[in-house]
Amino acid sequence: MASIKDVASRAGVSVATVSRVLNDHPAVRPDTRTRVLEAVAELGYRPNAVARSLRTDQTRTLGLVISDVLNPFFTELARSVEDEARALGYSVIIGNADERPEQQDHHIRTLLDRRIDGLLVSPTDGGSPLILDAVRSGTPMVFVDRWIPGIGNDVPVVRTDGCDAVRDLVAHLHGLDHRRLAIIAGPAATTTGRERVRAFREALAAFGLPLPDEYIGQGDFQADSGRRAMARFLDLPVPPDAVFAADNLMALGAMDEIRARGLRVPDDIALAAFDDIPWFLHTDPPITAIAQPTGELGRAAVRSLIDRVEGRPAPSVTVSARLVVRRSCGASEGSPR
Amino acid sequence: MASIKDVASRAGVSVATVSRVLNDHPAVRPDTRTRVLEAVAELGYRPNAVARSLRTDQTRTLGLVISDVLNPFFTELARSVEDEARALGYSVIIGNADERPEQQDHHIRTLLDRRIDGLLVSPTDGGSPLILDAVRSGTPMVFVDRWIPGIGNDVPVVRTDGCDAVRDLVAHLHGLDHRRLAIIAGPAATTTGRERVRAFREALAAFGLPLPDEYIGQGDFQADSGRRAMARFLDLPVPPDAVFAADNLMALGAMDEIRARGLRVPDDIALAAFDDIPWFLHTDPPITAIAQPTGELGRAAVRSLIDRVEGRPAPSVTVSARLVVRRSCGASEGSPR
DNA sequence: CCTCCTCGTGGAATCGATTACAAAGAGGAT
DNA sequence: ATCCTCTTTGTAATCGATTCCACGAGGAGG
Numbered sequence: 001m002a003s004i005k006d007v008a009s010r011a012g013v014s015v016a017t018v019s020r021v022l023n024d025h026p027a028v029r030p031d032t033r034t035r036v037l038e039a040v041a042e043l044g045y046r047p048n049a050v051a052r053s054l055r056t057d058q059t060r061t062l063g064l065v066i067s068d069v070l071n072p073f074f075t076e077l078a079r080s081v082e083d084e085a086r087a088l089g090y091s092v093i094i095g096n097a098d099e100r101p102e103q104q105d106h107h108i109r110t111l112l113d114r115r116i117d118g119l120l121v122s123p124t125d126g127g128s129p130l131i132l133d134a135v136r137s138g139t140p141m142v143f144v145d146r147w148i149p150g151i152g153n154d155v156p157v158v159r160t161d162g163c164d165a166v167r168d169l170v171a172h173l174h175g176l177d178h179r180r181l182a183i184i185a186g187p188a189a190t191t192t193g194r195e196r197v198r199a200f201r202e203a204l205a206a207f208g209l210p211l212p213d214e215y216i217g218q219g220d221f222q223a224d225s226g227r228r229a230m231a232r233f234l235d236l237p238v239p240p241d242a243v244f245a246a247d248n249l250m251a252l253g254a255m256d257e258i259r260a261r262g263l264r265v266p267d268d269i270a271l272a273a274f275d276d277i278p279w280f281l282h283t284d285p286p287i288t289a290i291a292q293p294t295g296e297l298g299r300a301a302v303r304s305l306i307d308r309v310e311g312r313p314a315p316s317v318t319v320s321a322r323l324v325v326r327r328s329c330g331a332s333e334g335s336p337r
Numbered sequence: 338m339a340s341i342k343d344v345a346s347r348a349g350v351s352v353a354t355v356s357r358v359l360n361d362h363p364a365v366r367p368d369t370r371t372r373v374l375e376a377v378a379e380l381g382y383r384p385n386a387v388a389r390s391l392r393t394d395q396t397r398t399l400g401l402v403i404s405d406v407l408n409p410f411f412t413e414l415a416r417s418v419e420d421e422a423r424a425l426g427y428s429v430i431i432g433n434a435d436e437r438p439e440q441q442d443h444h445i446r447t448l449l450d451r452r453i454d455g456l457l458v459s460p461t462d463g464g465s466p467l468i469l470d471a472v473r474s475g476t477p478m479v480f481v482d483r484w485i486p487g488i489g490n491d492v493p494v495v496r497t498d499g500c501d502a503v504r505d506l507v508a509h510l511h512g513l514d515h516r517r518l519a520i521i522a523g524p525a526a527t528t529t530g531r532e533r534v535r536a537f538r539e540a541l542a543a544f545g546l547p548l549p550d551e552y553i554g555q556g557d558f559q560a561d562s563g564r565r566a567m568a569r570f571l572d573l574p575v576p577p578d579a580v581f582a583a584d585n586l587m588a589l590g591a592m593d594e595i596r597a598r599g600l601r602v603p604d605d606i607a608l609a610a611f612d613d614i615p616w617f618l619h620t621d622p623p624i625t626a627i628a629q630p631t632g633e634l635g636r637a638a639v640r641s642l643i644d645r646v647e648g649r650p651a652p653s654v655t656v657s658a659r660l661v662v663r664r665s666c667g668a669s670e671g672s673p674r
Numbered sequence: 675c676c677t678c679c680t681c682g683t684g685g686a687a688t689c690g691a692t693t694a695c696a697a698a699g700a701g702g703a704t
Numbered sequence: 705a706t707c708c709t710c711t712t713t714g715t716a717a718t719c720g721a722t723t724c725c726a727c728g729a730g731g732a733g734g
Contacts, residue, residue, distance in 0.1 A: 284621025
């Protein structure tokens with residue numbers, strides 16, 4: 001592949017001049033500029049980003065480590081992140097942790113080795129030593145969706161606050177005469193895992209409803225765990241009459257289990273989920289869900305990170321989720337307010 | 338961040354020696370090696386991959402340009418590609434073309450600028466000049482899923498052959514007394530867009546069934562186009578009694594339209610799709626689909642590409658799809674053969 | 675004791691860019 | 705003609721690694 005030297009000799013100038021033309025440095029005579037650009041075109045020259053990065057100490061690349069690519073929420077997030085980054089002149093390298101801390105660490109390590117300019121992380125755990133290292137190493141970092149408490153001062157957090165939406169959901173369920181409400185929680189090591197339970201518990205309290213321990217199923221954000229949690233609920237002497245799954249995959253698993261037992265949603269049991277995804281429109285029945293503004297989340301995270309990368313102060317951002325009512329809790333379609 | 342020089346001076350050796358230790362060069366005295374490794378550990382040193390790439394002219398990175406991240410088929414493909422690549426010591430940079438040729442070109446260009454070692458492409462079009470350039474530039478390349486005819490000699494193709502499965506599907510539909518079969522096709526610019534129509538047409542012919550032009554809907558692999566195509570079918574004086582969508586998103590759109598008109602699957606019209614995805618189990622009704630061995634496809638593509646990258650001959654690979662019968666065509670669940 | 679090898683190590687070139695600094699040339703002021 | 709300034713260009717250092725080559729020490733063989 002042609003290098004800057006080839007261009008220089010073809011245009012009859014030095015490499016410095018070629019570099020200046022390429023970087024729009026003003027001190028180049030117009031006719032020199034044209035000669036260089038001609039040489040560039042003739043050779044089909046493209047600057048070597050590796051060499052450039054080495055010299056300038058910036059890669060114009062961001063890293064994004066997400067918890068699970070197969071979860072539509074995260075792929076939509078990844079998509080919006082990439083879109084916004086591209087618009088701002090950055091590329092994105094995506095690492096999929098698959099909800100496994102060691103795989104997350106692997107990705108963080110290789111991204112750091114590649115000297116990405118900034119790192120967007122949705123941590124799968126409570127904070128591995130490597131993440132703390134990464135923060136200290138000085139690479140700009142922003143948490144998105146999930147975060148790790150305790151390093152909030154150094155690392156902005158871009159997330160969704162679902163409290164109001166969870167309250168709306170509980171109100172919706174209550175209004176449909178559901179009184180025995182249960183939740184399938186995410187891993188306690190993640191903030192989203194804990195917070196959604198907390199919000200749910202508080203909302204229940206506001207309606208004077210209890211949340212007994214056996215109505216808290218422990219899941220791991222994967223479909224199978226939702227299925228198992230639902231099985232345990234249904235095996236209880238007094239099963240819940242409504243179940244809230246803390247993410248879309250667990251809701252899917254829960255629905256499997258319900259169907260496998262010949263029960264029906266919402267007649268036999270109501271079901272709702274955190275995270276709205278296009279497929280929820282097409283399930284049987286369509287699923288009531290709490291929708292995060294995923295695109296907005298991703299774009300805000302990128303802007304925040306790039307602010308940091310370029311030396312500006314980076315804001316933490318919190319956006320709000322909203323309830324999308326469908327038929328899985330017994331109501332007819334239509335959204336509140 | 339610490340560089341190799343810092344390690345060298347801390348260990349009291351030259352940078353050459355440090356480099357030898359890091360690369361497992363045998364000609365290093367054991368005690369020197371330990372001293373160096375200690376210095377590495379104390380400084381938390383990690384080699385700069387950018388500098389290394391510049392010198393060695395290899396990045397140990399592969400590029401993957403897919404047509405649409407929001408399509409579960411492609412995210413599963415991306416996942417398996419990344420898994421296999423990681424196992425073989427490579428990273429993957431994913432570019433999402435969003436079915437737009439210019440965005441595809443953007444990604445190919447930046448990947449090439451980054452001097453990735455090899456490129457995996459599922460082209461959105463019939464071959465932009467840039468792709469041809471990329472091939473000529475000598476960067477190892479492999480097509481996955483879709484390909485571009487005419488440059489097959491230089492570029493291996495790893496794909497699924499769905500002919501048998503399509504024939505099984507047609508037999509299945511025929512067995513359920515469907516006689517007016519229609520297809521929602523993908524873009525004619527893509528190989529998968531054309532091939533699935535061809536396979537369908539041939540299978541129909543084998544059963545003595547016609548495929549009139551008005552039974553060929555033109556889609557673009559996105560949900561909306563599926564919806565429009567289905568609308569046109571349903572507006573025909575004699576609508577089809579079974580529709581085969583050439584990908585999962587168009588099937589989804591088609592189902593929307595059917596539902597919006599108050600019709601039911603499979604009672605009023607049968608529906609089947611190319612590409613099986615987990616969600617098809619949960620739609621109403623579960624959708625009969627042709628399943629590609631997506632993981633296998635991705636892994637084979639990576640192995641083929643890496644063969645090429647490392648100078649071995651790279652095979653083209655064709656795997657077979659199979660029919661997964663569910664309820665959307667009228668049969669009860671269970672798979673043929 | 676001298677020569678020749680082998681082993682371990684360091685010096686320096688190199689990859690392809692950017693950029694500080696120097697220098698050459700043009701043009702204007704005196 | 706001389707000096708100064710400004711514009712345009714080239715030379716060379718630099719980023720952080722890898723790797724060729726040379727060199728010194730030590731052992732083997734004569």
